[in-house]
Amino acid sequence: EAQVTQNPRYLITVTGKKLTVTCSQNMNHEYMSWYRQDPGLGLRQIYYSMNVEVTDKGDVPEGYKVSRKEKRNFPLILESPSPNQTSLYFCASTQDRNYGYTFGSGTRLTVV
Amino acid sequence: AQSVTQPDIHITVSEGASLELRCNYSYGATPYLFWYVQSPGQGLQLLLKYFSGDTLVQGIKGFEAEFKRSQSSFNLRKPSVHWSDAAEYFCAVFFFGNEKLTFGTGTRLTIIP
Numbered sequence: 001e002a003q004v005t006q007n008p009r010y011l012i013t014v015t016g017k018k019l020t021v022t023c024s025q026n027m028n029h030e031y032m033s034w035y036r037q038d039p040g041l042g043l044r045q046i047y048y049s050m051n052v053e054v055t056d057k058g059d060v061p062e063g064y065k066v067s068r069k070e071k072r073n074f075p076l077i078l079e080s081p082s083p084n085q086t087s088l089y090f091c092a093s094t095q096d097r098n099y100g101y102t103f104g105s106g107t108r109l110t111v112v
Numbered sequence: 113a114q115s116v117t118q119p120d121i122h123i124t125v126s127e128g129a130s131l132e133l134r135c136n137y138s139y140g141a142t143p144y145l146f147w148y149v150q151s152p153g154q155g156l157q158l159l160l161k162y163f164s165g166d167t168l169v170q171g172i173k174g175f176e177a178e179f180k181r182s183q184s185s186f187n188l189r190k191p192s193v194h195w196s197d198a199a200e201y202f203c204a205v206f207f208f209g210n211e212k213l214t215f216g217t218g219t220r221l222t223i224i225p
Contacts, residue, residue, distance in 0.1 A: 042217040103155040
C-alpha cells in the first residue's frame with residue numbers, strides 16, 4: 001500500500017531532550033515536507049526537500065533540523081525541544097507539485 | 113504577499129443540505145489549488161485539485177470546487193452533505209517561486225441531523 005509512515009504517533013518528552021520523528025514513504029517521491037499543525041493557525045511548513053541531500057527552510061524552521069540521506073526517509077530532529085514545540089506534526093510527500101501531497105497520520109508531540 | 117484565506121472558522125449544516133466552503137488567495141498568477149479534509153484524529157486526505165483547464169473540478173466523496181480567476185477564489189461545494197462529512201477542511205495553494213504548499217487556517221464543518 002502506498003503510504004507515508006511516521007513514528008511515533010504520540011510522544012511526551014521533557015524540555016531539552018533530543019528527539020527524532022521518523023518519516024518514510026514507499027512511493028519513490030521526489031518531494032518531502034514537514035508541517036506542524038496548531039489550532040487556529042492551520043498547517044505551517046517547517047522544512048522541505050526536493051531530492052536527496054537537497055533541503056530548505058519553510059515558514060517555521062527554528063528549533064528543527066532535517067536530513068535527506070535516502071530518497072524514502074526524511075527525519076525531523078529536535079535538538080533541544082521546548083514547550084512551544086508542542087504540536088501535531090505531519091510528514092508529506094509528492095512526486096510533483098501539481099499532484100498534491102500524501103500525508104502521514106501525524107505525530108502528536110508534547111514537550112513538558 | 114502570497115496568502116490563503118478561509119474566512120469561515122466553523123460552519124454548521126443540516127444533513128442533506130448543500131455546502132459551500134470559501135477559499136481566497138492572494139497571488140499575481142494562477143497557482144496550483146487544493147482542498148484537503150481532515151477527519152478527527154486523522155491525517156489529511158486530498159479531496160481535489162486544480163492547476164489548469166476546466167475551472168470546475170470534481171473530487172472524491174462527491175465534492176467539487178470551482179476556480180474563479182477574477183475573484184481569486186477556489187470554493188468547495190457539495191450538493192447534499194452526509195453526517196460522515198463532519199471534519200475540518202483545508203484549502204491549500206502552491207505558489208510558484210517557492211517550493212511551499214501554503215494552507216489556510218481551516219474550516220470546521222459540523223453536521224446536524
